[in-house]
Amino acid sequence: MRDEVTGLSFFDPPVAGDAAFYAAIARRHGYHRPDKAEFRIAADYIPSGARVLEVGAGIGHFVGHLRDVDYLGLEFNADAVAAAAVLNIRVIQRDVCDIMRERPESFDVTCAFQVLEHVSAPRAMIEAMIALTRPGGLIILATPNAESYVSRSRDLLNVPPHHLTWWEDRTWRWIAGTFGLVDLHLHHTPIDEMLGAWAQLVASEGIARQLGFELDPVVDESPLRERVDALAAPLACTLLAGLTRRTDCPAIGHTTVAVFTKPAAASNGAERANP
Template sequence: MSHCPLSGDSDLETIMTVRTSEVAAVYQAHFGTEVGPLFQGIETLTLRRSRVSDLMFFDPPVTGDTRFYEQLARIDWYYSADKHEFAYSRQRIPAGARVLEVGCGPGFFGASLKNHVYLGLEFNPTARAQAQARGLHVEATDVADVARREPGSFDAVVSFQVLEHVDDPGVFLESCAALVRPGGRLIVSVPSADSFMRFNLNDVLNMPPHHVTWWSDRCLAWCAERYGLRLTELHHQSLSDGGHRQWFLQQFSERALLKYLGIAPTGPMLDMGLQGRLRTLTGALAQILEFGFEDPMMEPRGHTVVAIMDKPETEP
């Protein structure tokens, strides 16, 4: 891909390149998931950054299929019933609002809403059936099709941890924005590229075929302006909110040990050598260091950022 999937510009910075064979090996080792067939004919993935939109994206943008996501859904923590961004967002949706959730999964957020009119969109058949079993109205419909069918008809459009999975984020965001009525809002949560997530080692869930884009605060602000919205909040969860204290501390310990030993960290991608083998030691250190977080105020930014974007009452 020679252009940014958001801005269309070709003023790109190459951040790094990884081999798909190594990505597939880590998926197999960590999750017992076979992703090799999804990379057929593709030897490398390159992470690029647009100097215009600040979006970071993998080239090519290989996305997971239904089988891939059904395998991940068997991991007990993959779908969380009580995410921090759920509670944060509920407080910002008025009672009686008509709500669309794009990528609703098994329906945990929708089921937590009270006195709202709700529609969920979900392609994973297992997750969709679970959401429907919770009494929710859920369709296997693309958000772009809903935007053509019902433009400007929702008080709130929400999407949690979905945007980073789609290979055409421009169409996705344009469709979401089109569905918001004047005076309504779009709420999007993504893993924050302005957090420790950017430096995680062997974090293949932050690579294709799972995540194909990385999102900074600057990029989210650019998107709001691009799609005629006003960015009213950028909320970064704390490590405690996401339950990620030990994850962060393991990464911190790993980098500190490598620098102490005079070894330059290889970056936030893959390392099958010494850096990867330090994980057992740094995992134990993280459990000890966690006691040092006496107060959440001591913590750096956590995994997720929530962007609240409002549509003006009178569109420009």
């Protein structure tokens, strides 16, 4: 489903993965990558000495991009918390709403990377992060970009119980207005890290259309899709080899990073009527 007011796409019912699901999926190679483009983008906004809270921190890779900060990560995957402890990174197994009640307006920056799309109550998570941020502080959120090739990936990882929502730029602007946040900056990660996935998708869609059918618009991991992908693989390689100019590639990649500022004289934006 897609909400026409916010631009948010969502699945109903919002069946989220449990702790066992994420413990299993976290063992996939590359699931917790240490050098994500969104980490580098967000780090440019965070000065030395800042008090930083990361929600859904995994094993705390983001702190490696920061300089002399007071960092706390929240994570419900016990294996990730244990792995962070081995690396001497401060990650605890707590819920953001509990921390909100204990430490309101305690952080200069609250952030979450690739988390909102996994939770069944994203609004409550955003409200908690705003409440934890000091007036004048930053809220940084990153999700897959539903206006990029990602919404056509037809991958089981882009639907429940993994991804419950799809986020557009329009949704971030709605959030800023609804919660009274200011100075919104939107960044799109470059396509570079996922150029092969984009080329494969374009080639597979082309092969399917030449064969007279369309791939499922949401999720398609059928044997037919596998055969189409196999046929398209050489074409995808040819497409990549033919890219000679930056303008040949999509302008936006996998992820959008939204950076908000909580006004110094903050009003309770959560109580305002939705626009």
